[in-house]
Amino acid sequence: xxxxxYDESISSQRIWQALAQTPAQTWRQDQYQRDExxxxxxxxxxRLTLALDQQQSVTLALQAWQRAxxxxxxxxxxxxxxxxxxxPQQQQIAVLLPLSGPLSGPGIAVRNGMLAAVQQETAETAKxxxxx
Numbered sequence: 001x002x003x004x005x006y007d008e009s010i011s012s013q014r015i016w017q018a019l020a021q022t023p024a025q026t027w028r029q030d031q032y033q034r035d036e037x038x039x040x041x042x043x044x045x046x047r048l049t050l051a052l053d054q055q056q057s058v059t060l061a062l063q064a065w066q067r068a069x070x071x072x073x074x075x076x077x078x079x080x081x082x083x084x085x086x087x088p089q090q091q092q093i094a095v096l097l098p099l100s101g102p103l104s105g106p107g108i109a110v111r112n113g114m115l116a117a118v119q120q121e122t123a124e125t126a127k128x129x130x131x132x
Contacts, residue, residue: 012077015041024049040072048081058085095131 019041027042027049044065051061062078062085069075095114097107111131 012074016074016077019045024053028053037072040069040074043068044072044074044078097131099131 022045027045044062047061047065048058050056051058059082062082066075066078095111097111098104099107099111
């Protein structure tokens, strides 16, 4: 199916819903599609699945897809997906852990692990964590 033969009565939203119900394993496999329109849909799903599998930025994956398929009918959908990934950042995080007593060892280990993970992200985020 070429983009010029794209059936407008089948909305991108309906196509997206059908593709989203396809098992994720389908999108982890490389498959070459001759048809540019189908290749665009397949690439969109594959990039999203791989970004989620590898804990990478969904926004960056979608932006790369947009550059690869600038005239694809799913462009508006990709914009909606990017907008939906933008969530307000947490201002503060409170964590209740046993830092004294018989369970202090595991509590301290959890605290240190959380701080190490947050510091890898940004030093600013680490300032907003309160351990109780």
